[in-house]
Structure formats: structure tokens, C-alpha cells
Amino acid sequence: MFILDCTLRDGGYYNSWNFPLDVTNKYLEAMSAAGVDIVELGLRSLINKGFKGASAYTTDSYIRTLTIPSTLKVAVMINATEIVGEMPQNEVLQKLFPNDAATSPVDVVRIACHVHEFVKALPACNWLKERGYIVGFNLMQVADRTQEEVEALSLEASKYPIDALYFADSMGSMDPVQTTKIIGWLRKHWQGPMGIHTHDNMGLALSNTLQAVKDGVTWLDATVTGMGRGPGNARTEELVIEVADMRKQSINMVPLMSVIRSYFQPLKNQCGWGSNPYYYLSGKYGIHPTYIQEMLGDSRYSEEDILAAINHLKVEGGKKFSFNALDATRHFYQGDAKGEWAPESLISGREVLILGAGPGVAEHKVAIESYIAARKPVVVALNTQSAVAQSLIDVRVACHPVRLLADCEAHTALPQPLITPASMLPADVLESLSGKKLLDFGLTVKANTFSFAATNAVLPNSLVISYALALATSGKASCVLLAGFDGYGADDPRTKEMQKVLELYKDANALDVTSITPTNYSVPTLSVYAMQGV
Numbered sequence: 001m002f003i004l005d006c007t008l009r010d011g012g013y014y015n016s017w018n019f020p021l022d023v024t025n026k027y028l029e030a031m032s033a034a035g036v037d038i039v040e041l042g043l044r045s046l047i048n049k050g051f052k053g054a055s056a057y058t059t060d061s062y063i064r065t066l067t068i069p070s071t072l073k074v075a076v077m078i079n080a081t082e083i084v085g086e087m088p089q090n091e092v093l094q095k096l097f098p099n100d101a102a103t104s105p106v107d108v109v110r111i112a113c114h115v116h117e118f119v120k121a122l123p124a125c126n127w128l129k130e131r132g133y134i135v136g137f138n139l140m141q142v143a144d145r146t147q148e149e150v151e152a153l154s155l156e157a158s159k160y161p162i163d164a165l166y167f168a169d170s171m172g173s174m175d176p177v178q179t180t181k182i183i184g185w186l187r188k189h190w191q192g193p194m195g196i197h198t199h200d201n202m203g204l205a206l207s208n209t210l211q212a213v214k215d216g217v218t219w220l221d222a223t224v225t226g227m228g229r230g231p232g233n234a235r236t237e238e239l240v241i242e243v244a245d246m247r248k249q250s251i252n253m254v255p256l257m258s259v260i261r262s263y264f265q266p267l268k269n270q271c272g273w274g275s276n277p278y279y280y281l282s283g284k285y286g287i288h289p290t291y292i293q294e295m296l297g298d299s300r301y302s303e304e305d306i307l308a309a310i311n312h313l314k315v316e317g318g319k320k321f322s323f324n325a326l327d328a329t330r331h332f333y334q335g336d337a338k339g340e341w342a343p344e345s346l347i348s349g350r351e352v353l354i355l356g357a358g359p360g361v362a363e364h365k366v367a368i369e370s371y372i373a374a375r376k377p378v379v380v381a382l383n384t385q386s387a388v389a390q391s392l393i394d395v396r397v398a399c400h401p402v403r404l405l406a407d408c409e410a411h412t413a414l415p416q417p418l419i420t421p422a423s424m425l426p427a428d429v430l431e432s433l434s435g436k437k438l439l440d441f442g443l444t445v446k447a448n449t450f451s452f453a454a455t456n457a458v459l460p461n462s463l464v465i466s467y468a469l470a471l472a473t474s475g476k477a478s479c480v481l482l483a484g485f486d487g488y489g490a491d492d493p494r495t496k497e498m499q500k501v502l503e504l505y506k507d508a509n510a511l512d513v514t515s516i517t518p519t520n521y522s523v524p525t526l527s528v529y530a531m532q533g534v
Contacts, residue, residue, distance in 0.1 A: 001218045003243055004108075004195070005031055005236050006040035007264075008055045009077050011227035013293075014271040017042055018053025023263045025067045027224070030255035032069035034240045035247070038108055040075040041066075044096050046082060060098075063105040075108035077138075080117040083124050093127050101132030110136040110166070115145065118153060125160040136164040136219070138197060141319060142182060143174045144286055150185040158189040164219040165194050169208060171319065172201025172231055172275075172283035176211035183215045195219025198234050200226055200275045201283025205234040210242060224256070225264045230289025231279035272296060281310050287318035308401060333399075337456035338423040339442025344454065346395070347475030351377035353516075354468050358486035360517035361387040367528045368483055371516070375531065377481065380419075380471065382464050384410045385484065395419050399443060399467040401429050408432035419471060421456075441471055450508035460504050463497075473510045480513045483528065487520025495520065 007027065008019055019027075024041075031039050041063060042055025054062045058076045068074060083092045101107065109128050113121050118139060128135045137157065142150055157165050167182060174182070179196070186194065196212040198205040198221070209220055222239040226232030237256055244251045268274065278292045287310060295301040295309060353372065355361055361368065365388055372379055372392045379388075381396045384407050397419045398404050398411070404420065405428065411418055412435060422430065422440040442456030450470065451458040457470035465485075472480050488495045499521055502513065515521070516528040 001213070001243065001246070002037040002220065003035065003236070003239060004038040004040060004075065004219060004221050005036045005223060006075075006077070006197075006221055006233075007223040007227050007236070009040045009042045009058075010223050010229060010233060011273075012042060012053070012055050013229040014227065014273060015267065016050075016052045017056035018051075019055055020263075021065070023259065026255070026259045026263075028066060028068055028072065030224075030259050031236075032071045033252040033255045034236070035244055035249055035251040036072065036236065036240060038073045038075050039068075040077055040108075040110065042076060044076040044078050044109075046092070046095055058106075060104050060106065068105070073107040073134075074105055075110060075136075076106055077110045077112055080111055080113040080121040083111070084117050084120040089120075089124060090127055093124060097128070097131065097133070101134075106133065108134040108136060108163075110138055110164075112138045112140060112168075114140050115142065115149070115153065119156055122156060122160050125162055129161055134163045135161075136166055136195060137162050138166040138168050138195075140168045141170040142167045143169055143171060143178065144319065147185050150182060151188040154186045154188050154190040157186075158191070162192060165190050165192060166197055166219065166221070167194075168197040169199050169205075170288075171286045172199035172205075172279065172289060173286050174198070174208055175202070175204055176207055179208045179211045180215050183212060183217060193218050195221065197221040199228070199231060199283070199289065200233060200235075201231045201279040201289060203275050203280070205232075206238055206242070209234045209239060213246070225260055225268050225273075227264060227268065227273055230273070230282075230293045231275040232273040278306055278310065281307075282318075285310065285314040285318075287313045288320060291318055302403075303406075305400075333421065333424060333443050333445045333459075333462055335444060337421075337442035337444040337453075337458065339421065339440050339455035340423065341419070341439040341441055342454045343419070343439075343441060343471050343475030347378050347472060347477045349476065349478055351375060351479055351481060352472040352475070352477040353377040353379050353481045353483060354465070354472070355379065355381045355385045355388065355393070356465070356482065356484035356486075357382060357385050358484040358517075360486045360519075361385065361484035364483070364517050364528055368517075371528050371531045378472075378475075378477070380468055381416070382468060383407060384414065386414070387484070390415055395439070397464060397468045397471060399462055399464055401426055403464075404429050405432055412436050441467075441474070443467060443470065448504060450505055450510065452508075452510070460501065461497075463501060465498065466501050466505075469501075469505050469510070469513070477511055480511050481526075482513065482515040482519070482523070483517045485515055485519050485521060486517070 042058035083089050125135050194217045196217050198208045222234040222236040224236045226235040282292050295306045379394045381393045383398050396416045417437040419439045421442045422438040446458050452474040459466040514524045
């Protein structure tokens with residue numbers, strides 16, 4: 001049985017494979033003391049785009065700068081995409097591995113393959129074996145494949161002298177029962193050593209690994225603190241304890257716990273790998289964990305955005321990560337807009353005051369209320385904003401299905417009518433709002449576009465501010481005033497997104513927009529304190 005720790009490879013997705021040399025040497029000492037057998041020091045690659053640290057390339061010359069205990073074998077991983085392209089496979093391999101195993105510090109080479117790359121990548125096994133390397137193949141995303149497909153893969157693998165055939169729970173969707181089932185399918189034709197690489201979306205990474213051991217798997221992956229893409233992996237500090245018991249082996253955990261305390265735990269606190277309810281849902285529905293990782297790292301995505309994206313990807317499919325697909329998850333209204341209520345009946349010729357969620361509303365509450373009493377604008381509150389007196393708010397607007405679902409109790413308790421694309425909302429949202437007076441103003445999303453009709457509008461996104469601006473314009477207001485749009489930091493993506501909305505709205509030759517409380521956005525400003533009357 002072998003424990004293979006791949007922290008410096010899988011964890012590199014969080015720090016661009018840039019591990020300090022002193023940390024790496026402490027890590028290596030800790031791995032040896034904890035009973036780890038193989039350390040995968042990183043990727044080996046010919047791709048050089050943007051800065052990446054040493055573990056993105058893991059060259060022989062770099063490995064020789066490290067202090068590697070004699071008890072450890074050294075592994076590197078290559079991605080099959082690099083050896084199944086236009087360049088002849090042997091030529092790529094020669095560039096990646098110019099030295100034979102006898103003169104290289106690398107002992108083990110693993111090849112990570114998607115199912116569609118597997119057959120083309122397999123001949124690399126012969127080339128590497130001829131040069132003395134131990135060779136592993138990691139099959140990714142096999143959990144959602146049929147029995148026939150998995151057995152066919154095992155047949156292809158049986159034709160080559162692979163030292164370890166791995167399967168990876170890429171989506172973190174497996175449980176111990178499914179783990180056993182897939183091992184059985186792979187055993188139809190493959191009789192050699194097997195390995196497992198588990199992800200912890202649903203908190204089952206260690207359980208699945210230990211079940212695999214019971215089923216005869218002998219190569220076990222793990223990472224320190226579970227550090228790895230998305231929710232991370234089985235944790236080395238737990239797996240070594242379990243395997244030491246099986247081996248009846250004495251291990252020293254002190255160096256490992258020390259390097260966790262000094263380096264890995266602070267980095268985990270900063271980067272946030274590890275399972276959470278979002279990763280749990282991604283595992284449950286077979287959604288690539290990178291979607292969750294990207295959204296958690298992007299402040300534009302609120303809690304409801306992430307949940308709505310998961311619901312979208314559950315239906316549309318999210319097994320392969322795509323930035324385009326991720327962007328589409330924030331745009332829920334496609335196709336022709338539907339709507340039955342014309343806002344002109346409420347708004348025509350009047351000022352519209354839109355109350356945002358920023359602290360400026362509460363801070364300038366008295367002045368805003370005095371302005372409303374004096375000028376009688378149409379007061380539109382976004383979502384459940386309630387910093388001013390309820391009696392002064394005419395209507396509320398909300399259009400995000402998940403936000404509506406989250407706020408349904410609040411909306412049903414609030415006295416104002418709710419303007420929302422009612423005829424386009426999912427049935428569960430409408431049911432949650434039963435008994436609430438809804439004014440049905442439709443919308444559709446089209447990139448970089450604002451246009452306005454009597455009962456609906458085309459918007460560049462499904463943000464509630466875009467919807468409120470369209471409402472005022474379709475209602476033929478005299479102008480739009482903003483309060484509580486304080487803005488975010490200059491580098492915050494939400495600032496850029498909001499600024500783009502305002503610019504697109506201005507380009508649409510729509511209404512004049514002015515903020516009457518402090519704002520960081522590039523819009524004209526007035527003081528609410530000069531608008532109350534004397």
C-alpha cells in the first residue's frame with residue numbers, strides 16, 4: 001500500500017504552484033516522518049503562460065535543489081492534453097523527460113486523462129516504462145460513466161504495463177457504495193494495482209478512500225489539510241493515521257502538524273479550500289467544483305447568485321468548467337419578455353427615487369424622508385430595503401428568482417406591491433409569494449442592451465438596479481434619483497459591473513440619473529439636504 005501526497009501539485013491551483021523553498025523542505029521532512037511513501041512535487045508542463053511557481057514545471061534541476069529524504073519516492077504529473085495534441089507524442093515526452101529515470105530525481109510519472117483522451121494517451125506508458133519510470137494513469141470524471149464505458153476503459157488499460165490505474169472522483173459526487181461499484185467495473189479487465197484520488201465536496205473523501213482500501217486499492221492520494229482545487233481532497237494528516245494503524249506502524253506527526261500550523265493553515269484561511277454547502281451541492285449534482293471556487297473568489301456573486309448558478313448548472317449540465325457557462329448562470333431571463341403591467345400608470349411624468357442597499361439610506365434617513373414628503377416622488381425600494389419609513393415607499397422591485405425565494409417571507413410581510421417579472425418566475429417562487437400583490441413587468445437579458453417597452457424591457461443582466469432603471473424608463477418618469485448607492489472599493493468587481501450598467505443606460509438615451517447621497521459611481525450628484533424645502 002502506498003500513500004501518495006500530491007499537495008504541491010493539486011494545491012498549486014490556489015497559489016500558482018509557488019511554494020517557498022524552505023516550506024517545501026519542511027513539508028518533505030514531514031512527509032517522511034508521517035509515513036508517506038511518494039510525494040508528487042508538482043506538474044511537469046511545456047506551457048508557459050503567466051507566472052507560475054516551480055511546482056508548475058517541477059524540472060529535474062529544481063528537484064535537485066530540494067532536500068528529499070531517502071524514504072520518499074518523487075512523482076510528477078502531466079496532463080494528457082499536452083501529449084495528445086498536434087505534436088507527435090514521443091517528441092512531447094522527450095521534451096518533458098529528457099533524462100532517463102536512472103539519471104533523473106523523478107521516480108513516478110502520472111498522466112491525468114479525461115475519458116476521451118485515455119486511448120490516445122496510453123502509448124505514453126510504453127515510452128516512459130522503456131526509460132525506467134514507474135507509470136500511473138489517473139482517469140478523471142468516471143463517476144458518471146456507465147458500467148459499459150468503465151469496463152471498456154479497463155480493457156484498454158489492460159493492454160499496457162501501467163503500474164497504477166487510478167480513478168478520480170473529480171466531481172466529489174461519490175459515496176462508498178459507488179466507490180465499490182466503480183472498482184468492480186474497472187476490475188472486469190484490469191487486474192493490476194489500482195489507485196484512488198478523492199474530492200471532499202460531500203465530506204466523504206476519507207470514507208471513500210478507506211472503502212477503496214477494503215476493495216483492494218493500494219495507491220492512495222491525499223493532500224495536507226486537503227489542499228486542492230475546489231473543496232480539496234482526503235487530508236493527509238488523517239489518512240496517515242488510518243494507514244499507520246493498518247500497517248501497525250509508528251509515525252511521527254509533529255513535523256506535519258508544525259508545517260500545517262506555520263504555513264498550510266494560514267494559507268487555507270486565506271484561500272478557503274475545504275467543503276461547504278456549495279461544494280456539497282456541486283458534488284450532489286455532478287457540477288465541476290471549479291465553478292464554486294470561481295464564484296466564491298468573485299465578490300460579484302452573492303449567496304443567491306451562487307445557489308441560482310448551481311440550480312442552473314444542475315439542469316444545463318456543469319461537468320466541464322467553462323467561464324462562458326459561468327457567466328450565463330447570472331442571466332436567468334432568456335427568450336421573449338412577458339409582462340402584463342404597464343408602469344406608466346404609476347410613474348408618468350414624476351421623479352423616481354430608487355432606494356439601494358447601501359448605508360447612505362440609513363445615514364441620511366431624515367433628510368431623505370423630508371425630501372419625499374416635500375417632493376412626492378415615486379419611491380422604489382430594491383428588494384427588502386427598509387431604512388426609511390414604510391409609509392413613504394410606494395413599491396418594491398425584485399427580479400432575481402433565488403433572492404425572491406430567500407426573501408419571500410419578508411416580501412409577504414411588507415405592505416408595498418412588488419414589481420417583478422411574475423409571469424416568467426418559476427412555480428416555486430410564485431408559490432412562495434402567494435397572497436402578495438404582484439405587478440408583472442417582464443424582462444429578458446441580452447448582453448450590453450437596454451431597451452424599453454410598455455410592459456417589459458430588455459436588460460444587459462438580471463441585476464435589480466438594471467430592472468429598476470428600466471421600470472422608471474418604461475414608466476416615462478421625468479428623471480431618476482438614487483439613494484444608497486454608496487459603491488464598493490475601486491478594485492471590487494461589483495463597482496465595475498455597476499458602472500457598466502450606468503454607462504449602458506446612458507448610452508441608451510434614457511433618463512437622467514442623479515445620486516442624492518454620496519456615491520463612488522461616476523454619476524452626477526446633488527445633496528438631498530438642499531431638496532427638502534425650507
